[in-house]
Amino acid sequence: MAESNALRSQRWLANDDFRTFNHRSRFMQMGYERKDWEGKPIVAIINSWSEFNPCHMHFRQRVDDVKRGVLQEGGFPLEMPAMSLNDALVKPSALLYRNMMAMEVEEMIRCYPVDAVVLMGGCDKTTPAMLLGAISAGVPAIFLPAGPMLRGHSRGKTLGSGSDAFKFWDERRAGLISEAEWDGIISGIARSPGTCMTMGTASTMTAIAEALGMSLPGASSIPAVDAAHQRMAAETGRRIVAMAHEDLHPGRILTREAFLNAITVAMAMGCSTNAIIHLIAMARRAGQRQVGLDDFDQISRQVPVIANIRPNGDSPYLMEDFYFAGGLPALMSRLGAHLHTSAATVTGQSLHANLSTAQVCNDDVIRPLERPVYPEGALAVLRGNLAPDGCVIKPSAMSAKFLNHRGPALVYDDYPSLKRMLDDPDADVTENHVIVLRNAGPKGGPGMPEWGMIPVPLKLVRQGVRDMLRISDARMSGTSYGACVLHVAPEAYVGGALAFVQTGDIIAVDVPARHIRLEVSDEELARRRAQWQAPQARFSRGYGRMFTDHIQQADQGCDMDFLLTQDGEHAREPDIF
Numbered sequence: 001m002a003e004s005n006a007l008r009s010q011r012w013l014a015n016d017d018f019r020t021f022n023h024r025s026r027f028m029q030m031g032y033e034r035k036d037w038e039g040k041p042i043v044a045i046i047n048s049w050s051e052f053n054p055c056h057m058h059f060r061q062r063v064d065d066v067k068r069g070v071l072q073e074g075g076f077p078l079e080m081p082a083m084s085l086n087d088a089l090v091k092p093s094a095l096l097y098r099n100m101m102a103m104e105v106e107e108m109i110r111c112y113p114v115d116a117v118v119l120m121g122g123c124d125k126t127t128p129a130m131l132l133g134a135i136s137a138g139v140p141a142i143f144l145p146a147g148p149m150l151r152g153h154s155r156g157k158t159l160g161s162g163s164d165a166f167k168f169w170d171e172r173r174a175g176l177i178s179e180a181e182w183d184g185i186i187s188g189i190a191r192s193p194g195t196c197m198t199m200g201t202a203s204t205m206t207a208i209a210e211a212l213g214m215s216l217p218g219a220s221s222i223p224a225v226d227a228a229h230q231r232m233a234a235e236t237g238r239r240i241v242a243m244a245h246e247d248l249h250p251g252r253i254l255t256r257e258a259f260l261n262a263i264t265v266a267m268a269m270g271c272s273t274n275a276i277i278h279l280i281a282m283a284r285r286a287g288q289r290q291v292g293l294d295d296f297d298q299i300s301r302q303v304p305v306i307a308n309i310r311p312n313g314d315s316p317y318l319m320e321d322f323y324f325a326g327g328l329p330a331l332m333s334r335l336g337a338h339l340h341t342s343a344a345t346v347t348g349q350s351l352h353a354n355l356s357t358a359q360v361c362n363d364d365v366i367r368p369l370e371r372p373v374y375p376e377g378a379l380a381v382l383r384g385n386l387a388p389d390g391c392v393i394k395p396s397a398m399s400a401k402f403l404n405h406r407g408p409a410l411v412y413d414d415y416p417s418l419k420r421m422l423d424d425p426d427a428d429v430t431e432n433h434v435i436v437l438r439n440a441g442p443k444g445g446p447g448m449p450e451w452g453m454i455p456v457p458l459k460l461v462r463q464g465v466r467d468m469l470r471i472s473d474a475r476m477s478g479t480s481y482g483a484c485v486l487h488v489a490p491e492a493y494v495g496g497a498l499a500f501v502q503t504g505d506i507i508a509v510d511v512p513a514r515h516i517r518l519e520v521s522d523e524e525l526a527r528r529r530a531q532w533q534a535p536q537a538r539f540s541r542g543y544g545r546m547f548t549d550h551i552q553q554a555d556q557g558c559d560m561d562f563l564l565t566q567d568g569e570h571a572r573e574p575d576i577f
Contacts, residue, residue, distance in 0.1 A: 005432040007043040012113035041115035041244035050084030055123035057193035071236020075441035087124040096447025098125040105133025116244035122146025127205035136286045138570025140243040145206035148222035148319035149194030154184040155516030161196040162479020163311040194224030198318040199309040200478035201272040211265035221327030254286040257340035267377025270305040270312035272478020281557030302378030306367040327364035329358035384516040389489035398466040402483035406508040407432040439490025441473035453480035487554040502527035538551040
């Protein structure tokens, strides 16, 4: 164990000079005494609680559990607020602000006397944002997941957030649900604090944080309002104090093997397509630039989906069922040789040691490898002349009839014009069409909104159609489902091939072969490219302008170019005078 004078905070507090006098006096101004901090790690608790974020409502109280654990272990806890990104409410896209939050987390850690940090998050972009910031800051860090909300209920039916919202909205559009039934769904689908209880982006990313080794074993599966969540929060507080003394920072945990483990777990869980963007961004921040789309596709071919949770297949199960079935450690225990079990974790022990007592308690919720929900991993990466840098589809949550499909394109340059067609009961569209939405990528959206979960047109919904092929450079919610090709790279806004598609062009998708093609000659594409004009800039000032000028494409993780380093080195320490 390191001596107390090796603690980072002592650079602010342990000298006999005017600056130290000022620092100490300000701590005492808050009612603390020297014995509160002397010789103790100062633990920052970065709390993303907000009255705009229902996923994190319980964090206002849960932070006290973390503080209890820190104090029990001899640390000095100080809470720091961070911006809160609620995916449902932030417009035009929470991804637009992921990097802003990451910068805030990094700079708060860097500029204050912090020895270690507890990251409190969960709603979709909050998890990767906090981890990105902590990776670059380079101090010991542990992630505390918000936990999923309780199951939804209405009129005797179990509801899953997002997934059932999309399902019943189609029924509503078709006139099959009454006003009273619809009000019951609205009020019953989200009935407690916590993140979406389906296998959406929130549950995907908190599971990934655990699989990376950045959360305590089992932490990501505990429902937000379960008493076990309070106990886990206190244990997180106890563990971070030891991590401060051990200097167990993210750079010692986030190896290439850790990221391969995270990809493996994501595929087995039936993950959100958003996992690709966030994991690539985190890997590049950690200096693991070789982690990319090819890793996702290779692992997807080797690891089946074994978590039987909506929206995968016709599952009746939600995250609460997953928790009672054994949670993430139980699922990981079934992946065996697919995992690098010597990987380090925040516990100070290997992944192998963490999984030694894991047990599956329900074989239908967490399936054996030989009886999977889907025979391959959740996601597939497609390439071709329409997406030379790749695009993504989720075969585990779509109709099998569209795994190999060829049809004429219906092209839309913006969401309002697309929506007019979707709501037109007389639209000239069939189930065989391929709907194309463009200018909705990282720069074009801006921020790559979740417009990729394009609804089935009203005309077809009334005919009983519930799936069709849709293509965009946007994202979709992890709680969504359907034959949606997403993240087309390069995006149309910067002159990617999607910009040159015309209504009536034939598009062919072959998921087993991992291929997507616009059936237009190279010469014709070149002619269209020469005539293309770049769209008008989305922002003229502020963060939006900075984002547009520096954001990278989806296949590179949508990070900002100036936030990357050559080998993942940490942010420079501040001078203290």
